[in-house]
Amino acid sequence: MASLNKNITQLYLIKISKWFNLVMPVVVLFYQDNGMGMHEIFVLKAIYSVAIVFMEIPSGWMADVWGRKKTLILGSILGSGGFLIYSFSYGFWAFVIAEIILGIGHSFVSGADSAMLFDSLKASNKTGKYVKLEGRITSIGNFAEAIAGIAGGFLAAVSLRTPFYFQFGVAAIAIPAAFTLVEPKIHSTGQIHSLKKLVQNIKITFIQNHNLRIAILLSAVTGTATLTFAWLVQPFFKAINLPVEMFGIFWTALNLTVGVSSVFAHNFERFAGKRWSLISIIILLATGYFFSGITVSVYGLAFLFLFYLVRGLATPILKNYINQYTESEVRATMLSVRNFVIRISFAGIGPLLGYITDNINLTSAFILAGGIYLLATLVIVLPWLKPENK
Secondary structure: HHHHHHHHHHHHOOOHHHOOOOOOOOOOHHHHHHOOOOOHHHHHHHHHHHHHHHHHHHHHHHHHHHHHHHHHHHHHHHHHHHHHHHOOOOHHHHHHOOOHHHHHHHHHOHHHHHHHHHHHHOOOOHHHHHHHHEEEEEHHHHHHHHHHHHHHHHHHOOOHHHHHHHHHHHOOHHHHHHOOOOOOOOOOOOHOOHHHHHHHHHHHHHHOOHHHHHHHHHHHHHHHHHHHHHHHHHHHHOOOOOHHHHHHHHHHHHHHHHHHHHOOOHHHHHHHHHHHHHHHHHHHHHHHHHHHHHOOOOOHHHOOOOOHHHHHHHHHHHHHHHHHOOOHHHHHHHHHHHHHHHHHHHHHHHHHHHHHHHHOOOOHHHHHHHHEEEHHHHHHHHHHOOHHHH
């Protein structure tokens, strides 16, 4: 029992190693310093997304069959290995190898950590504490990300490769933490389904459940929009000649904006209602895209913060709709489907926006992305915008 309780501390360390991302605030500058344009950068990130897509659902299935601890160990090793390759690589194809390894590693950790937490609590008859502890672990991750944003910017002032050296050390913390986890003995092989049945269940649920399909697609398209926007932020910083030391500070401020607004997401939806919450989120995220593109200047930073403010409201609200329309036995799978759609969509649109940024301008990339998001979400959510759904 004591060993299972220690799992919580180890999961804290794994979350910190995953979220304490020193390289993200300056990674675009790092790529450009290694001769890459925005098109190549988006292609690289599309490859990372495809690697996640390839293993997103199978890795969850493997965690059930193989065990949470083993998948977390493998994911931790791959995660640190990817940054080790980055630390000593200088070309696009070497970066591709690193991204594939990082993507697969991400898939093995994502989901298995939450499953390990719940299983540990279940074995200790403490499942009532799950939401509290999951929230605490997430908060630690956000706090770690905020510190890393500032630290990464100052490390980059030494050299753009320095954050990668330190990031390898941070990622490696997860390895001993994963090895010292204790696997709860609550699994039953009789409950394990084949991959074929898993795919059949996804198809049946997704096709027959109209509201769930809308919820997943809406959340996924919005998730794609926020992911894409994040990769346009650093080119925006560079376009307005923001000092590299300030990249980390503004990156941290943007992410803290998400953290603060997400706390009030429930109150916002309760006040506005479902219909107007959806309309507000869609219009304001599209506005963030359009005006960030139109105002590529210091004044445009306000629209970056607007986008991240609304992002903090959107993510929990839209994920909650998925939970509302999903049966418990397929809940994790449906959330994996959401992530699957996000990564597939990003793999398609990312390289296009990168090409436009390189060959036309950043303004056009912002405006096109905003237009695609606005059109796609309005088409998806139209049945929910009728007055009877308010």
